[in-house]
Amino acid sequence: MVLDKLGDALKASLRKLTGAAFVDEKAINELVKEIQRSLLQADVNVKLVFDVSNRIKERALKEKAPSALQRKEFIVNIVYEELVTFLGGEHKPLSLEGKKPVFVMLVGLFGNGKTTTAGKLGLYYKKRGLKVALVQTDTWRPAAYDQLVQLGKQVDVPVFGVKGEKDSEKIWKHVRPELDTYDLIIVDTAGRDALSDDLIEELNGINTLVKPHEALLVMAADVGQSAEKQAQAFADMVKVSGVIITKLDGTAKGGGALTACAVTDAPVRFVGTGEKIDELEEFKPKGFVGRLLGLGDLEALLEKAKEAIDEDRAEDLGKRFLKGEFNLLDLYEQMQAMRKMGPLSKVMKLLPGMGGMDIPKSMLTGQEEKLTVWRHLMDSMTKAELENPDIISGARLERIAHGAGSSIAEVRGLLKQYKQSKKMAKMLKGAQSEKGMEKVMQKIQKGGFSGRRGKRMKF
Numbered sequence: 001m002v003l004d005k006l007g008d009a010l011k012a013s014l015r016k017l018t019g020a021a022f023v024d025e026k027a028i029n030e031l032v033k034e035i036q037r038s039l040l041q042a043d044v045n046v047k048l049v050f051d052v053s054n055r056i057k058e059r060a061l062k063e064k065a066p067s068a069l070q071r072k073e074f075i076v077n078i079v080y081e082e083l084v085t086f087l088g089g090e091h092k093p094l095s096l097e098g099k100k101p102v103f104v105m106l107v108g109l110f111g112n113g114k115t116t117t118a119g120k121l122g123l124y125y126k127k128r129g130l131k132v133a134l135v136q137t138d139t140w141r142p143a144a145y146d147q148l149v150q151l152g153k154q155v156d157v158p159v160f161g162v163k164g165e166k167d168s169e170k171i172w173k174h175v176r177p178e179l180d181t182y183d184l185i186i187v188d189t190a191g192r193d194a195l196s197d198d199l200i201e202e203l204n205g206i207n208t209l210v211k212p213h214e215a216l217l218v219m220a221a222d223v224g225q226s227a228e229k230q231a232q233a234f235a236d237m238v239k240v241s242g243v244i245i246t247k248l249d250g251t252a253k254g255g256g257a258l259t260a261c262a263v264t265d266a267p268v269r270f271v272g273t274g275e276k277i278d279e280l281e282e283f284k285p286k287g288f289v290g291r292l293l294g295l296g297d298l299e300a301l302l303e304k305a306k307e308a309i310d311e312d313r314a315e316d317l318g319k320r321f322l323k324g325e326f327n328l329l330d331l332y333e334q335m336q337a338m339r340k341m342g343p344l345s346k347v348m349k350l351l352p353g354m355g356g357m358d359i360p361k362s363m364l365t366g367q368e369e370k371l372t373v374w375r376h377l378m379d380s381m382t383k384a385e386l387e388n389p390d391i392i393s394g395a396r397l398e399r400i401a402h403g404a405g406s407s408i409a410e411v412r413g414l415l416k417q418y419k420q421s422k423k424m425a426k427m428l429k430g431a432q433s434e435k436g437m438e439k440v441m442q443k444i445q446k447g448g449f450s451g452r453r454g455k456r457m458k459f
C-alpha cells in the first residue's frame with residue numbers, strides 16, 4: 001500500500017482520539033497537530049497542510065454531532081471528509097465518451113514514466129473492452145519506439161510509429177489514417193530533463209495536430225514539492241485535463257505530488273504503483289483515504305455517520321413540514337432529500353404517528369429529471385411567486401414556462417404537486433393536534449402500526 005507511513009500516522013492519531021474518554025478542545029487541537037505533522041512528513045505543501053487542518057479544526061469545534069453519533073465518531077468522519085475533499089473529492093474518470101477514436105495524450109518530463117504508463121493504460125482499457133492502440137511520437141529518446149513496441153507486445157495492443165523518424169509531426173501524419181477503427185488512442189510524447197524551449201515547441205506542435213480529448217501529465221511521486229511548479233508549467237502549455245502520479249510505490253513522500261498538482265485544477269486520474277505493467281490504479285479519493293485511514297475499521301462508522309446525518313436532516317424537514325408553512329423552495333428541498341434518503345415514508349416514520357399515513361404515490365418517488373425541470377421552473381419564478389405560489393396564473397404561468405424552456409403543463413404539474421403537499425401538511429397538522437395525537441397513540445398502543453415495533457421514536 002502506498003504512503004504506508006502517512007496511513008499509519010493518521011490511523012494512530014484517530015485511534016488516540018476514539019480511545020479518549022472525553023473529547024474536548026485540547027484533544028481536538030492535539031489531533032489536528034498530529035495530522036499536520038503526518039501530512040508534512042509525507043511532503044504535502046505547508047500551505048495546503050494548514051488549509052486542510054484548519055478546516056478540520058474549525059468543523060470539529062463548531063459543528064454539532066448528530067444525536068445518534070458520539071462526538072469523537074463525528075470528528076473521525078470530519079477528518080475523512082476533509083481529506084477526501086483535499087485529494088480531489090469525487091472520483092473523475094477519464095471522459096472517453098463521444099466520437100471514436102478518443103485521443104489521450106501523455107506529457108511529462110523525461111523518466112517520469114510516460115512510456116510505461118502508455119503500456120499500462122493500454123492494458124487497463126483493453127481489459128475493459130475497448131479497442132486500444134498506442135502511438136509513439138517521441139523522437140528524442142533513442143529506442144523510444146522499440147520500448148513502446150515491447151510494451152505493446154506484452155499486453156497485446158498494437159503500436160504505431162515510424163522507427164528512426166526525427167520529426168514527431170511527420171510521424172503523426174503518417175500513422176493517423178490507420179487509427180480510425182480504434183476506440184481509444186494513447187499517444188506517448190517526448191520529454192526532456194527540464195522544461196526547455198524545444199520541448200515546449202515540440203509539444204505545442206503535436207498538441208495542435210492530435211487535438212487530444214484528454215492531455216494527461218505523467219509525474220513521478222518523488223518530484224516532491226516541485227510537483228506544483230511542474231504541473232503549472234505543463235498546464236500553461238497544453239490543456240492538462242488530468243494527472244497520473246507514478247512511482248507512488250517507491251516513496252514515502254508522494255503526498256507532495258498527489259496534492260500539489262491540484263493547482264492546475266486537473267484531478268489525479270491514475271496512480272502507478274510499481275514497474276509491472278498491471279501496476280496502475282484509478283485514483284479514487286474516497287477509496288484512497290479509506291485505505292489510508294484503515295477502511296476496515298472505518299466503514300461501519302462512516303455508514304453510521306451518514307445515516308445519523310440523514311436522519312437529523314429528515315427530522316428537520318419533518319418539523320418544517322408540520323408547521324404547514326412551507327413554500328415551493330421547501331418542497332424542492334424535500335424532493336431532493338427524498339432522492340437522497342429514499343422514500344418520503346421514511347421521513348414520515350420519524351414523525352410521531354405518521355407511519356401509517358397514506359401518502360400519494362407520486363410523492364414517494366423523487367425523479368431526477370422531474371427535479372431538474374422543477375429547479376429550472378423555480379429559477380424562473382420571482383421571490384414573491386416562490387413564497388406564495390397561489391398567485392401564479394395566466395401570464396405568470398406563461399412567463400415561467402417560457403423562462404425555463406418548459407411548458408405551461410409542467411408549471412401546472414409543479415403547482416399541483418405543491419398543493420397536494422400542502423394538503424398533506426394540513427392533515428399532519430391535524431394529527432398533531434391533541435385529539436389527533438390521542439388517536440394515533442391509541443393506535444400505536446394497540447399495535448395497529450405494522451412493522452414498527454421497537455422502532456426508536458423521535459421527539
Ligand code: GDP
Nearest residue numbers: 110111112113114115116246247272273274275
Ligand atoms: P518516460 O521517460 O517518461 O517515458 O519514462 P519511462 O516510462 O521510460 O519510465 C522510466 C522508469 O520509471 C522506468 O524504469 C520504469 O520502469 C519506471 N517506472 C514507471 N512507472 C513506475 C511506477 O509506477 N513505479 C515504479 N517503481 N517505477 C516506475
Ligand code: MG
Nearest residue numbers: 114115138144
Ligand atoms: Mg518515454
